[in-house]
Amino acid sequence: MSSIIKSDITAAPVTRMRDRLDPFDNFNASTRALLALDAGRMGCWSVNLVTEQVLGDRFIANLLGLDYDAQPWSLADGFDLIDPIDLDRVQAIVAKAISGETPTYDVEYRRRRTDPSMPVQWLGARAQITEWAEDGTALRAVGVSWDATEQKVGEEKLAVMAAEMDHRVKNAFAVIRALINLGDRTTDSKDEFATTLRSQVEAMAMAHAVSARMARTTADADSLLGIHDIIVSSLKPWLTDKQDAPARVHIDCDPALMIHPRKVSPLAMVLYEISTNATKYGPLSTPVGEIHIVVTPMANDMVRLQWSETSDTQDAQPEAQSGFGTVLLENCAINLGGSVTKEMKPQGLHLELLMNVAG
Incomplete structure (x- = not known):
């Protein structure tokens, strides 16, 4: 059976490849190809x-666990290396290329595991049909393969992070709706409600920024965060690094005490x-006036946060934290898996928050 290059499919790529190689005529083409494959770990x-x-070359033999000296290998042996989960999909993509519908294909698949306890290995393959019979039958294909495990693991982590961030954003909107409903029932002052709502939206924005930054740094949406860092971020306007300024907080x-x-x-x-x-x-x-915050670890993932105020003002409010504020604190404590108690002392508010820092 004679064969020809199907001009409408492969002639143009061959011409483009020849044009790209022209500037490198002083360097052996096969050497360039091998260096490129090595650089791409293919x-x-x-x-x-x-x-x-x-x-195939030795890289392919090592990648697929085949005997380099036992070539040629069987195409069926190559398909046997594919996990049954991906086999039908891969065969359909290859068949589409062989049929001439698309002369190239790019596919990633899991390698078959003989032991379920083995880690999943992802392989990638990219190929092109390079030779055709006069009747249009595909005769030969050339391709490259590589270990795609690291890439796929990274993609999966990003997908998990995106899903978790989406979940948190949806929760944030749910909390805002709950705050609006709560304020509508518990406060008579529009100004007080607006101030509280504004501060709580800022708190959620800060919390999201802190957790998102940590997730990007660690590539893990469930990375724990330092309670000290959250306190500092929440009270940043009242913290000072000026040596001549008295500390207010x-x-x-x-710093090693963490929270999910x-x-x-x-908490924010x-x-x-x-x-x-x-x-x-x-x-x-x-x-x-000053504020003293003491955070103490306890048993079973519980942590106690004590907030103590000292002030020379007698305008400390016996009712200022009732109503909307009180219900808000109680709801936050429930979401933290704990409880909150507060007492107005002569020098100011003393609040104790018990919370479970686990997920």
């Missing part, structure tokens, strides 16, 4: 589609609520 193979025999929290990212938003909302009230009525409304 192996090259060719298959006779009539005899279904495959030839004192934080005693082990899904608990960051309710608690901190924003009580710091907003401290700004309006408590120590942050005076030149000399």
Whole structure:
């Protein structure tokens, strides 16, 4: 059976390839090809589609676990290496190329595992039909293969992160709706409600930014976050790094103490609520008032956060944190898997938050 190059499919790519190689005539083409394959961590193979025999380089032999000296290999042996989950899909893509519908194909698939405990290995293959019979029958294909495991694992992690971030954004909108409904039932002051809602939206935005930044850094949407960092981010407007300025906020929290990212938003909302009230009525409304925050780990993933205010103002509110604020704190504590208690002392508010930091 005679064969020809099907001009409408492969002649143009061959011409383009020849044009690309012209500037490198002083360098052996086969050497260039091998260097390119090595740089791309790929192996090259060719298959006779009539005899279904495959030839490949040592990289391909090592990648597929075949005996390099036992060539030619059987095309059926290559298909046997594909996980049954992907086999039909891969065969359909290859058949489409052989039929002439698309003379090239690009596919990724899982390698068959003889032991279920073995880690999943992904392989990639890209090929082109290079020789055709006069009747249009595909005769030969040339391609490259590579280990795609690292790429696929990265893609899967990104997909999980995207799904988790989508879930958190949806939760954030649900929380905002709940806050609006809660404020409608528990407050008579439009200004008070607007201030609280604004601060809580800022809290959620801050919490999302912190958790998203950590997820990008670690490529893990469930990466734990430091409670100390969350406190610092929430109270940043009242923290100072000026040596001549007195500290207004004192934080005693082990930087190694961590919390699950899904608990960051309710914790930030608690901190924003009580710091907003401290700004309006408590120590942050005076030149000399202070806040002391102490975070203590307890048993069974529980952590206690104590917030203590000292202020010289007598305008400390016995009712300022009732109504909307109180219900908000209680709901946040429930979402944190704990409880909240508060007491107005002569020097200011003393609040104790118990929370479960696990997921």
